[in-house]
């Protein structure tokens with residue numbers, strides 16, 4: 504790992520100021536992506552601004568159906584929140600299958616979203632739940648946030664402070680995990696609103712990252728059942744191919760995960 | 769170089785290290801506590817698991833600077849008054865180790881797992897919870913057995929105490 508300078512932020516304002524003052528600095532949340540990347544010398548930030556001690560960036564608040572998860576809240580905290588499980592158990596289930604217990608004790612939702620790994624789990628939940636990503640300077644709709652592989656709408660130095668969403672009537676997430684890494688080879692989050700609106704978001708499979716599947720959304724909004732997906736085509740031409748799974752296999756996985764998610768919701 | 773201070777196994781310690789120094793290297797090299805191992809370079813094997821403020825973490829993927837001011841427990845901190853911790857005793861009784869390289873991380877993981885599940889563990893849960901710990905020798909079978917035995921004993925002890 505190259506030399507770096509560590510700073511511990513005490514507030515959101517302090518974090519943004521420290522980042523502005525730093526050369527090629529980076530925010531450090533759980534470090535579960537950033538530290539391994541730095542160890543491999545694939546990232547070499549001059550400064551690290553630690554967010555773990557910013558108390559206003561931690562915690563989960565549920566008011567009626569409105570959910571607010573502060574950005575430095577860990578996967579473990581999301582997975583084990585009884586308050587959250589009462590309105591949206593799907594997101595708790597998703598968090599409980601990220602990596603392993605030690606990764607979940609450190610890794611955060613804000614870090615996962617800012618990183619936008621094409622195989623990460625949370626981006627699919629944000630898209631399907633029509634969440635809002637709150638930053639130090641504005642609010643960004645999930646639909647505008649994920650712009651490509653490891654790319655987001657975040658500007659230089661912009662800090663994700665929280666995410667908010669309205670809990671849906673029904674939702675579920677199913678992933679086919681890579682047997683070695685446990686990242687999604689195909690993960691599908693489905694959500695249905697009281698008014699019948701349906702969103703289906705797919706992670707792990709798209710060659711430009713997380714995406715919504717409009718065909719499945721249309722089919723499910725007229726008939727909320729796994730069978731409704733039987734004849735909906737999943738186009739393999741935009742999907743990832745690698746040594747673990749080629750695009751046609753992934754297309755099939757997307758369909759199977761979507762059916763399982765609807766059955767589980 | 770900066771001086772950092774933390775509590776390790778109940779004792780306040782400080783040491784000079786770089787901001788980039790990993791917690792595992794601080795523990796092994798500054799403090800001389802070599803029970804915590806490094807088994808991989810990809811954050812996947814769990815040989816380096818310690819507890820930070822009561823939670824299991826991978827000390828190879830955490831900076832010493834991040835841990836400054838926290839309470840760390842390593843494998844050396846488990847046994848009390850020369851008596852093995854129940855999880856250590858269960859690994860011994862159930863032959864839950866062969867070469868022993870993964871064992872410190874396995875034991876620290878097991879202690880954390882048993883605490884979170886309050887002694888209510890079944891085999892499927894133990895296997896799922898071991899996702900972040902790799903053992904090249906045992907085939908996991910006796911590790912799972914040891915954790916279940918320790919969990920039953922510690923859960924039983926808790927019930928008896930209540």
Ligand SMILES: Cc1cc2nc3c(=O)[nH]c(=O)nc-3n(C[C@H](O)[C@H](O)[C@H](O)COP(=O)(O)OP(=O)(O)OC[C@H]3O[C@@H](n4cnc5c(N)ncnc54)[C@H](O)[C@@H]3O)c2cc1C
Pocket residue numbers: 529530531532533534535536537538539554574575600601602603606609610611612613614615617618620622623624625661662663664684685686687810811812
């Ligand atoms: C062994 C292992 C297995 C894993 N398995 C999975 C898995 O199955 N599914 C999955 O989804 N993920 C998985 N992960 C990744 C894990 O979820 C990470 O925790 C997550 O991707 C990054 O979160 P973090 O808090 O650790 O961020 P960090 O590593 O601290 O930061 C990641 C990036 O985000 C930036 N950043 C962090 N917080 C903010 C913020 N609030 N605002 C703006 N930028 C910010 C940082 O500057 C950095 O560029 C795994 C990781 C490991 C090590």
Ligand code: FES
Pocket residue numbers: 805806807808809810811812813814815816817826827828829
């Ligand atoms: S040494 Fe930490 S996970 Fe392998």
Ligand code: FES
Pocket residue numbers: 864865866867868869870871902903904905906
């Ligand atoms: S006992 Fe040898 S690696 Fe586990």
